[in-house]
Amino acid sequence: MDISQPAFQAAVLNGLVDHNSYHGNRVVGPQIITNKPAGTIWATLRQQLLTCNDFTWAVAFITPDMLPPLKLVLADLARKKITGTLITGQYLGFNSPRVFQELRKIPNLDVRITTTDGFHTKAYMFDHGNYHTLLVGSANFTRRAVLQNNEWLLQVTTNEQGALGQQVRTELLTLKEQSQPLDEQWLKAYEQTWQPPVRTAGNPSAAPTAKIVPNAMQKAALHELAQLRQAGGQRGLVVSATGTGKTYLGALAVKQEQPQRFLYVVHREQIAKKSRASFQRVIGGPATDFGLLTGNHHDRQAKYLFATVQTLSQDQELQKWAADEFDYILIDEAHRAAAPSYQRLFQHFTPQFWLGMTATPDRPDAQDVYALFDYHLVYEIRLQAALEAGMLTPFHYIGVTDYVQAGVTITDTTALATLIAPERVDYILQQLDYYGYSGDRPCGLVFCSRQEEAHQLAAEFSQRGYPAQALTNQDSAGQRAQAVAALEEGKLNYIITVDLFNEGIDIPALNQIIMLRNTQSSIVFLQQLGRGLRKYPGQEFVTVIDFIGNYQNNYLIPMALTRDTSRDRTVLRQKTTLPPVMGLTTINFSQVAAQEIFASLAKVKLDAMRELRQAFKELENKLGRSPLLQDFFQWGSVDPTVFIRTSAISNYNQFLVKMGVGQPLAPLADSILTFVTQELTNGKRVHELVLLDLLLKQGTCTAEAYTQALSDHKAYVSPAVLRSVMGVLSLDFFAVKAGKQTKKARYGNQALVEQQDLLGYQLTVPLQDLLRQDDNFAHLLQDAVTTGLLLAQRYDQGEQFTRYQRYDRRDVCRLLNWPLDVSAPLYGYRVSAGVCPIFITYHKPVTDAEKQASRAARYDNSLQDGQNLRWYTRTPRHLNSPEVQELLQGVDQGQPQVTIHLFVKRDDQAGKEFYYLGPATIAPTTVAEELIGPQKKAAVGMDLHLQYPLPPQMMNLLFNEE
Incomplete structure (x- = not known):
């Protein structure tokens, strides 16, 4: 540039x-x-x-x-x-x-x-x-x-x-x-x-004998647990990512509660022994207070008892215990608690409190875990937050393209002979050596697609000087333990497996995690990623190398890594191009691998009903009730805006009906709910939402109270925006034909709010009647408004537009306070009442045939640097055209009379929304009439000078050539 x-x-x-x-x-x-x-x-x-x-x-x-x-x-x-x-x-x-x-x-x-x-x-x-x-x-x-x-x-x-x-x-x-x-x-x-430089002594508090004190996240979890207990809660669930100190958190919670007798239940004796040691270190007291109940130990008199479920759930063992023997029971790995052995414990014991702890509550085979703990999700410590808090070993995720043979990238249907071909093995090992690892030797876990591939790759790795062993579900627990021990001792460099280490076994010594298979599930991807993130002495970082092939599910990778809930192509593209940093962890995609992800994004419908149904069921399991739209803002795996923009439904009640948990609304109620959902709930302007919220809660509202409420939301106030709000809520803004009818008719032709003598506001009588007659409609309408108020926090309500947020043409018409929705004929720009929004699709089709077919391709909009963009009017236009004269008024004198707002999207794959880049002015010396396009029609070109120069991230996202 x-x-x-x-x-x-x-x-x-x-x-x-x-x-x-x-x-x-x-x-x-x-x-x-x-x-x-x-x-x-x-x-x-x-x-x-x-x-x-x-x-x-x-x-x-x-x-x-x-x-x-x-x-x-x-x-x-x-x-x-x-x-x-x-x-x-x-x-x-x-x-x-x-x-x-x-x-x-x-x-x-x-x-x-x-x-x-x-x-x-x-x-x-x-x-x-x-x-x-x-x-x-x-x-x-x-x-x-x-x-x-x-x-x-x-x-x-x-x-x-x-x-x-x-x-x-x-x-x-x-x-x-x-x-x-x-x-x-x-x-x-x-x-x-070389002599290593002398390092200063470490923090004494990190010594093994130091007193355990809760970190910030553990403090928050303990506070929430205390609040639940004070409110009379008898069960609660804590979700804590692997390696974040889940056991210590449990010990701190028990120390805080000070039960008379405590029971800890887990599925493996080894874990029970380790947990007993951790609890004793936190709680203190004589060793005899801490006992084991396993196949080999029967310390039934211990105050703090650590039991395996296999031993405790046996009928002859349960008969030895009174139902109220323990006043506090902790179930570790609580996602297993739906199993019959655990259910026998729930049916037998009646403690004052059950605490469940797990790192993976969202497993498809553990949907009842939330119900078992009364849907009290006390606290969540997820992977991203744990990394930012420094609770896990940082990792560098490296997304590279898989082996390319004859110009074709590996796919999940590639023949086994290609997957294990010497050329591919050489390519894999070259990448592993190039990106390296922390430590003196590789200690890696390799996930691949097929058992035959695992065995063959292990043989090929070993033959090339990298001792490796394949492990599959055909191998016994003893064989797995021996392989892990050999890996940790340095006898092996790699274990190659097929989805065997998704959970249950952590290998802290890992310094490489290698993905050689298609990502089918975000949950499984994160489970596999988490195998080596527990902190380990001398481990500075973990290198995660993902060989990205030509898979249809590639889009799941940035979704999983960034915990994205938007299900939005543009957002996911942005997070792939400009990945976030989480603490000392980085996410990196090669440009070729990124193209593979973009290709999969172009083919998938991220807001398909199948995806929304699954998200609804997951949240329903978590909450123990049908979730509202606002619940997805806080808890959901998808953002509420996904339900707003999907073409399959017009409002959330229609979705509830499809899910079999809702009832159809009366036609007018459905139209009103659709209007609020489609036009207001996105939160891009808070003004209508604030007024509706006031009126839904108190019936009427004075102009002064409304103005004060807007001020409380840090929203700008002007006569123009107040008139616009009434135009929108009366539906007059939508009295423009769109197809065979006006959008006002599509929304029911019924105003929602009326103004009394310029002194106050109230809901219209028909809307009041609907709210009285149908509690469900009233509940859903309030939910749509509340969701909008939550989403509005993403925007600067003190301005008409928020820089680098996205808007479609209809949003812009409304936020400019125009009296009518003229988005349909707006096209590339419109000069009206001293303002001109300009919409630019920057990257155009490139072939000659596409250029002939694309009207937009006639215009060579080009970014000259981070602040000046060449732009052209529509054709045919001349310097003396009234529209052009209005646009240029005052430009030569340095006092332009028209305010220009510039909106840009990268290409048509970005959908209908454009990024707002801020106000722009016309550089007077650059204005020229030119002949453009295949037909050589007249247009007026000019340089638009942005008031706020673009940050490099936005330049890269919108304007770079890939």
Whole structure:
């Protein structure tokens, strides 16, 4: 991307002279880059790498724990023949030999070792053609520095003639000339002399004998448990991701409750023994207070008894215990509690409180787990939150494409001979070696598709010097335990299995998890991912390498990793292109693998009724009742907006009817509920929702009370928006033909609200009658309004539009306070009453046949930099056309009379909604009449200058060429 001279000048003046007088370009403007919630230093470095022609880094300190995501980006750059230089050194012995070993694996990176004494530089330079971007500051290339620490990098961009750019390039060139290549000879010498730097002593509180105190999440869970007990609750369920201290949380809960006698039930004696030790450490007291009840131990007098369900559930054993023997019972792995053995315990014992704990409550075969604990979901500690809180070992997810044979990527129907072909095995092992692992040797768990594949791959791995063993459901528990022990002891490098380790067995020593199979379920994917995330001494991170083939379910991968509930193609595409960072964990997709995911997204209907039915049943099981629409906001696996936008239903009651738990509404009630759902519940403007909420709860409302309520919601107030609200709630806004009838008729032709003498508001009499006659309708209408108020929190209600949120044309007509919904004939833009929304679909069809067929393809809208977008009017239009004259009024004098709002979507696959990029002005010197399109028709082109320069993330999402 080229940056114009005026853009450079404006950026410098904005950053260094006066931010009020000049609008700076975010791409080239000077700014501080930090690790704040909105982004990380790594995200900026990654974006710079992906858009540069060449790069040079001079970085003193590098750690292995940040190299996997860097390697993936550089692998993408290698396909484009882009190379870079990394200058580093041996200052203080910080850089380990392992770092240099891993750097040497990157073929398109020229690593140089400087001999400069005291080399402590942190500088990153990127060549973008006619400009260079430089980042200098405190951040070395270590995981904590670029993801978490309070670091600063000053980002400055200069063109070829800039003195600063020339000075930095000279310094880097000199540094490079005074350095030597990282070769095998240098590395061997370094390995012989290197001494690890002295580390400061760790926190004494981490010592094994230290007192266990609850972390922030455990404190919150304990508080919720206490609240439930005070409210008289007799059962409760805690969901806690594997490795997050579930056992300690249980011990802390028992210590908080102080029962007279306590029973802990689990399915394996080994777990019972470990749990007993953990409880004793937390609670304290004599060892005799803590006993076992298993096939080998019968400590029935112990105050705290740890039992296996196999022993305790036997009839002869249960007869030895009074029903009220224990006043507190904890069921570990509670997703198993629906089994007959556990049910015998529930039928026999009557404690004061049952506590269930599990990491996987949503298993398809455990749908009764919530019911067993009275639907009291006390607290959830899910994977993403646990990673952000530092409770698990961080991981680097690396999504790469699977082996390609004759131009075709592996699929789930690929012949076994191809799956185990030497070329594929070589490719797999090359990837495993390239992305590496934490530690001195690989210790990996490989998930594949077929048992024959597992056995053959194990043989091929072993033959190539990577000892491996296949494990399937044909192997006994003893064989599995022996294999795990061999893996942990280093006798094996890999265990290759077929969905065998989805739950129940954790291998903390794992440093690689490899996915060689199609993702059929988000739940199973996360279960497999979680096998190696329990913290382990010396384990800095886990490398997760996912070989993404041409599978129809690829879209499940970003959904599972980011816990996405939107079921929205655009959102999932965004999370694949710009994955979030969770604590010290990163998610990374190669550009080829991302294309595989995009291809699967294009084929799937994410809001199909089958998916919504499943989500409804899951939430019903969790709540113990039919969920309302608002329940999906807090608890659901899909976002409430999915029910709003799906074409299969018009309102949530229609969905309930399809589920067999609802009754059809009267036609007018159904039309009103449809209107509120389709037009208001999205929350993009809170004003109508606030008024309806007031009137549904109190019948009438004064103008002053309504204005105050809007103020409480931090919503802007003006005469225009108040008139617009009444136009919408009277349905007059929709009195425009749409097909054979007006949308007003489609919504029942019945106003919802009327205004009395300009002093107050009330619901119309027909609506009041409906609410009195049908409690179910009243309940559902309030639910739609409440859901809308919850969703409205995602938008800045103090403005008409929220930058970088999405709107369709009808939303824009309403939010601009226009009296009528003219979205149908709006097309690309409309000039009306001093405002002009412009809608641009940026990426157009590319073939000649598509261009002829696509009207939109006539217009060559192009982004010149991060702030200026070339745009064309419709055809035929001339400079003297009234529409153009109105649009250009006052532009030459620097006082435009029309406010332009710019909305852009990437392509037509993004649906009907456009991202709002903010207000824009017309650059007067760029206005020109041109002949465009195949028919060479006249249009007026102009550059639109965004008031707010685009952040790199939005530029990448909307405008980059993939």
